[in-house]
Amino acid sequence: MKGKRFLVKAAVLMLAVCCIVSFAACGGGGKGEEVESRTDKYGNTLVTIMVHKDSSTKEGKAYQKCVDDFNAAYKSKNIKAQITFVAQTSGVDQYEATISNLYRQGGGKLYDIISFDAPKCAGYAKSGILYDMTSALGDYTDNFISESVNRYDGKVYGLPIQESSAGFYYNKVVLNAAGITDGEIAGYQTNGWTFEQFKAVCEKLKAAGKTAVDMQLAAGGETCTYLLYPLGNAAGGEYVSADGKTADGYLNSAQTKEGFQFIKDCIDNGYTNYQIDGKAFLTGDSVGMYLSSGWTIPDIKEQYKDNFTGGWGILPYPHKSGSDAVSATGSWSFGITNNGIRNKDAAVELIKWMTSDESATTITNATGMIAAKSTINKNYEATSPEGVLYNQLVNSGKARPSMGAYADFSTEFNLIITGLRTDSVEKVLNEHTTSLQTKINRNDR
Amino acid sequence: MLIGALSVFIAMAAAFGTVAAVDVVKAKKYKERYRIRECGTAYLMLLPAVALAFIFIVLPIVYSLGYAFTDFHMYYPNDIKFIGLDNFKELFREIGVKGELYHAIINTAIFVVCVVPLQIGLALVLALFTNRKKKGVKIFKVCFFTPVVISLTVTSFLWVQILAPNASGLLNSFLSVFGAEPIDFLAQEKTAMLWIVLMSAWQGCGYQMLIFSSGLTNIRDDLYEAASLDGAGSWQKFLHITLPGLRSTLLYITITVFVGACRVMIQPMLMTDYKLHTVTLSYYMYQLGYGSKLVGLSSAVALMMTVVIGIITLLQRKFLKED
Numbered sequence: 001m002k003g004k005r006f007l008v009k010a011a012v013l014m015l016a017v018c019c020i021v022s023f024a025a026c027g028g029g030g031k032g033e034e035v036e037s038r039t040d041k042y043g044n045t046l047v048t049i050m051v052h053k054d055s056s057t058k059e060g061k062a063y064q065k066c067v068d069d070f071n072a073a074y075k076s077k078n079i080k081a082q083i084t085f086v087a088q089t090s091g092v093d094q095y096e097a098t099i100s101n102l103y104r105q106g107g108g109k110l111y112d113i114i115s116f117d118a119p120k121c122a123g124y125a126k127s128g129i130l131y132d133m134t135s136a137l138g139d140y141t142d143n144f145i146s147e148s149v150n151r152y153d154g155k156v157y158g159l160p161i162q163e164s165s166a167g168f169y170y171n172k173v174v175l176n177a178a179g180i181t182d183g184e185i186a187g188y189q190t191n192g193w194t195f196e197q198f199k200a201v202c203e204k205l206k207a208a209g210k211t212a213v214d215m216q217l218a219a220g221g222e223t224c225t226y227l228l229y230p231l232g233n234a235a236g237g238e239y240v241s242a243d244g245k246t247a248d249g250y251l252n253s254a255q256t257k258e259g260f261q262f263i264k265d266c267i268d269n270g271y272t273n274y275q276i277d278g279k280a281f282l283t284g285d286s287v288g289m290y291l292s293s294g295w296t297i298p299d300i301k302e303q304y305k306d307n308f309t310g311g312w313g314i315l316p317y318p319h320k321s322g323s324d325a326v327s328a329t330g331s332w333s334f335g336i337t338n339n340g341i342r343n344k345d346a347a348v349e350l351i352k353w354m355t356s357d358e359s360a361t362t363i364t365n366a367t368g369m370i371a372a373k374s375t376i377n378k379n380y381e382a383t384s385p386e387g388v389l390y391n392q393l394v395n396s397g398k399a400r401p402s403m404g405a406y407a408d409f410s411t412e413f414n415l416i417i418t419g420l421r422t423d424s425v426e427k428v429l430n431e432h433t434t435s436l437q438t439k440i441n442r443n444d445r
Numbered sequence: 446m447l448i449g450a451l452s453v454f455i456a457m458a459a460a461f462g463t464v465a466a467v468d469v470v471k472a473k474k475y476k477e478r479y480r481i482r483e484c485g486t487a488y489l490m491l492l493p494a495v496a497l498a499f500i501f502i503v504l505p506i507v508y509s510l511g512y513a514f515t516d517f518h519m520y521y522p523n524d525i526k527f528i529g530l531d532n533f534k535e536l537f538r539e540i541g542v543k544g545e546l547y548h549a550i551i552n553t554a555i556f557v558v559c560v561v562p563l564q565i566g567l568a569l570v571l572a573l574f575t576n577r578k579k580k581g582v583k584i585f586k587v588c589f590f591t592p593v594v595i596s597l598t599v600t601s602f603l604w605v606q607i608l609a610p611n612a613s614g615l616l617n618s619f620l621s622v623f624g625a626e627p628i629d630f631l632a633q634e635k636t637a638m639l640w641i642v643l644m645s646a647w648q649g650c651g652y653q654m655l656i657f658s659s660g661l662t663n664i665r666d667d668l669y670e671a672a673s674l675d676g677a678g679s680w681q682k683f684l685h686i687t688l689p690g691l692r693s694t695l696l697y698i699t700i701t702v703f704v705g706a707c708r709v710m711i712q713p714m715l716m717t718d719y720k721l722h723t724v725t726l727s728y729y730m731y732q733l734g735y736g737s738k739l740v741g742l743s744s745a746v747a748l749m750m751t752v753v754i755g756i757i758t759l760l761q762r763k764f765l766k767e768d
Contacts, residue, residue: 093735097519100738104522123738127520218610218632220718275610275629404520407736411719418720421632435544442535442739445521 037343038108044080047346049354050111052095052332054087062366066359070350079346084111096120103129103339110339112347113354115161117222118150118330119400119410122244125152126404131336132157136348144355147397148372150333158333159355160372162364164294165389165397166227166328168213169281172311174288175201178208188315189383192325192396195235195262198318202271205288212271213289214281215263217417224417225400225410226328227291232259233326233398234319239413244403245440251412252433258320260416260425267420274421283307289315293328297385298368314388317396329397331369408439453507457499461488510751512744519738532745546746548721549729552713555638556645556725557706564646564702565695568653573687575654576661586658590651597648601715604644605631608716634722641712641723649705653698660694661687696765700758707754726750 038046049067053060067083074080088095102110116124124130134155141149141156150158175185180201188197202212216227232239237256240247250256266272281290282304290296300308319325334354336347353359360371370390380387401409412432419428465488513532517525539546575586592600607615610629617627631637668686677685688695710727717723719732726746734743 096738097735100519100522106523123520127518129520274632275627277609277611277613280611405737407738411732411736414719415721418632422634434542438539438544439737442742443518443737445516445518 033107034340034342035108036341037346038341040080044078045346046080046082047113047350048082048084048111049113049115049334049350050084050086050099051115052088053085055085057087058366059363060085060087062363063354065362066354069358070353073353074349079349081350099124099129103337106340108340110337112339112341112344113334113336113351115332115334116158118148118158118160118333119402119406121150121158121333121335122152122402123404123406124335125155125157128338130157131338131344131347133159133336133348133351136336136344137352140352143357143373143375145329145372145374145393145397147329147393147399148331150335152402158335159351160331160333161355162331162360162367162369163329163372163393164331164369165393166230166291166293167314167316167385167388167392169290169292169296169300169314169385170288170312171281171285171308172313174205174208174210174285176310178204178210178288180204185313185315186383189313189388192316193318194321195318196321199265199269199271202266202269202288206270210285211273211276211280211287213266213291214276214278214287215266215272215291216278217263217267217272217421218274218276219278220414222410223293225413226293226330228263228417229400229413230317230326230328230398231262232256234317234323235259235262236320236323238401239409240401240403240436240440244401244405245444247433247436247440251436252429255323257425257429260420260429262318262320263417264420264425294369294386294389295367301368312385313383314385316388316392325392325396326398327392327396329393330399331372403440405436405440405443408443409436412436412439453504454499457495457503461495509744510748512741513748514745515741517739517741517744519734519740525741528741532742533749535742536745536749545721545724545729545732549724549726552638552722552724553707553709553726556642556709557703559639559642560645560706560709561699561702563642564650564706565653565698567646568650568698569657569691571650571654572657572661573683576658586654589654592648593651595648597711598715600644600648601712604640605716608640631717631723632720637717637720637723641709641716644716645706645709645712649702653702656694656698657691660691664690692765696762699765700761703761704754704758707750 038048040046051060051063053063055061055064063083063085067081070081086095086098099110099114099116110129121130125132132155137156137159141159144160145163148160148163149156150160170185172182172185176182184201205212216224218224219227229239232255235255235258237253237259238250239256240250267274276287281287282296282299284307300312317325317327334351336344336351341347355373357371357373357376360373361376364371370386370393372393374394380390382388382391400406403409412435415435416428416432419432465484468484512525514527514529515525516528516531536546540550571589575582575589606613608630609615609617610632611627612618612621614627616630617625621627630640664687668690669682672682672686708727709725710731713720713723713725713728714731719728719736724732727750730743730746730750733739733746737743
């Protein structure tokens with residue numbers, strides 16, 4: 001009896017403390033005062049930038065060089081940039097928590113410019129973390145690949161650092177041995193190919209005793225979403241409505257189902273599976289094709305070149321006959337933040353510098369990826385790996401869904417891919433449409 | 446934020462003051478001399494530890510519980526509203542429609558029900574084995590304890606390699622000797638959780654083995670000798686001397702293993718990624734907070750977990766009859 005009374009008292013006390021703290025928390029964050037600009041003791045206007053890489057990486061060093069060059073060029077104008085490296089050692093989620101915490105403190109605590117993964121743009125823009133750069137940039141965005149510029153509600157919130165895209169890497173020797181000629185390959189590279197042509201190639205590879213394609217079904221996380229989302233769109237489907245608020249009727253539409261059915265067919269026909277060793281394509285000849293992003297190009301050229309002495313290349317994403325081809329776009333971008341600094345002139349100067357032709361060249365030389373600008377991508381041969389990816393980006397690039405609840409979309413997409421292993425496309429999509437809609441509603445404010 | 450921190454601080458200071466006042470009253474009641482200077486010094490020495498505990502333990506916990514009643518979204522940190530019990534209604538709705546939370550509860554329950562007896566049983570067996578006064582036993586003790594000092598992240602990756610679903614997996618390459626096709630152990634809905642249980646019990650039992658060992662040394666040898674004279678066998682000695690002698694140790698181990706098991710997250714996160722057949726409550730909570738950015742809803746899960754774990758722990762103490 002005594003113990004029971006004590007428990008009741010403890011529960012009431014705990015609830016009371018929680019309520020007090022809840023009310024106190026509702027007051028919001030520091031919302032520090034707005035200031036005109038930030039200066040150092042020498043009178044230089046300071047502009048800060050946070051990037052998601054470690055300073056010791058090739059990419060980190062490239063960012064540092066760009067900032068150093070900026071400081072040298074703007075010394076006479078008394079503008080000084082400071083770069084901070086917040087490597088995603090704890091995952092993208094931790095990086096995002098850092099942004100949220102600094103934003104909450106206001107008063108210029110959040111960096112003037114942040115790097116962010118392209119599909120997060122809608123969430124950041126809608127919540128007010130990102131600054132609308134449309135008028136400040138004017139026609140500066142004209143030189144970028146249009147689909148790569150981060151827009152929300154028709155306004156520009158982010159500029160791409162570089163682009164990646166993805167495609168089906170192939171080992172020429174393996175394909176030729178299975179009876180797929182160089183002429184066929186070149187034709188697919190130049191004119192694209194349909195789901196049926198893709199399956200026919202897989203069938204030949206299977207008949208030759210190979211695992212036809214590693215579609216990275218078990219990759220998990222954003223890698224899985226990024227690599228496979230174009231296939232739903234390539235069947236004419238969409239995942240959510242244009243405003244990102246409705247999944248029902250989109251994710252479970254007949255067209256989107258066809259896209260997932262294509263993946264399911266590849267699994268059921270034995271062309272691909274969830275158990276392929278991720279390195280099998282790169283280190284041996286047991287796998288014919290390998291779906292991966294542009295970041296595999298430097299890997300093959302440097303680390304695995306001995307396995308590809310007979311030649312290699314990239315085939316574009318296949319599409320449903322009668323539908324337009326669609327390919328993956330969207331890498332990391334730079335955006336200016338609403339951090340309590342009123343004057344954005346210095347930040348605009350820095351973001352233009354960091355995405356200029358010179359900086360984009362420096363960065364993409366370090367990463368081996370493709371620049372997101374039409375002004376520096378003119379010399380790729382059409383059938384070269386970079387050329388295939390670049391042409392895809394320009395002609396068929398389609399960004400991942402622009403929505404506040406993008407992280408939830410990515411989680412559901414992964415669960416759908418897992419579900420295809422055992423269940424029908426119809427069942428899996430219907431289940432996850434309901435689940436995604438719930439999550440979208442939770443995020444809607 | 447500041448008001449919240451201040452109110453928690455005042456509550457803690459009040460609790461601290463009450464304890465001090467109770468001391469004075471007790472001293473007066475038993476007619477003891479209460480030395481203010483000595484006690485004051487003791488409290489002052491306690492102060493740094495209490496301050497650190499307040500900043501790094503109490504405040505985050507209370508704040509996290511407070512957020513359970515708000516709509517805190519990571520992208521809107523300056524627009525937090527008090528929404529009463531809405532988060533809890535949403536969680537119960539999700540359980541009702543058998544959503545991810547439902548799977549998380551079921552998986553966590555399976556994990557707890559399997560890992561608690563397995564890990565404790567394994568630890569007890571190892572402790573009994575290594576507690577014998579024989580040559581070379583200490584080497585075994587070190588071997589059994591080694592997994593404990595290895596990071597859970599490393600052991601998880603190690604097991605992912607062992608269970609890899611292709612020829613590179615240790616277990617599959619062993620099975621292939623007998624002509625078996627590669628099995629994707631961690632993708633099988635019915636068995637994935639059991640592999641996680643096995644790995645967790647293997648990783649954690651070394652620590653409990655040490656605690657059991659120290660408990661065993663506290664049992665007097667003459668009890669065993671007397672039992673032998675009375676003709677008791679090994680099993681009877683274990684049942685009537687060893688187990689009762691380890692009762693308080695067993696209670697401590699049961700509670701700590703149970704609480705640890707309820708919080709399992711790293712193993713499913715690293716071994717299978719976010720999958721319905723392995724998601725646990727802590728992982729679901731992490732996903733809500735960091736993935737979906739719904740800090741308020743995530744805190745509500747944390748509060749529910751705290752209450753449930755607290756109640757079950759109290760029940761355990763009651764049924765195991767703490768001395």
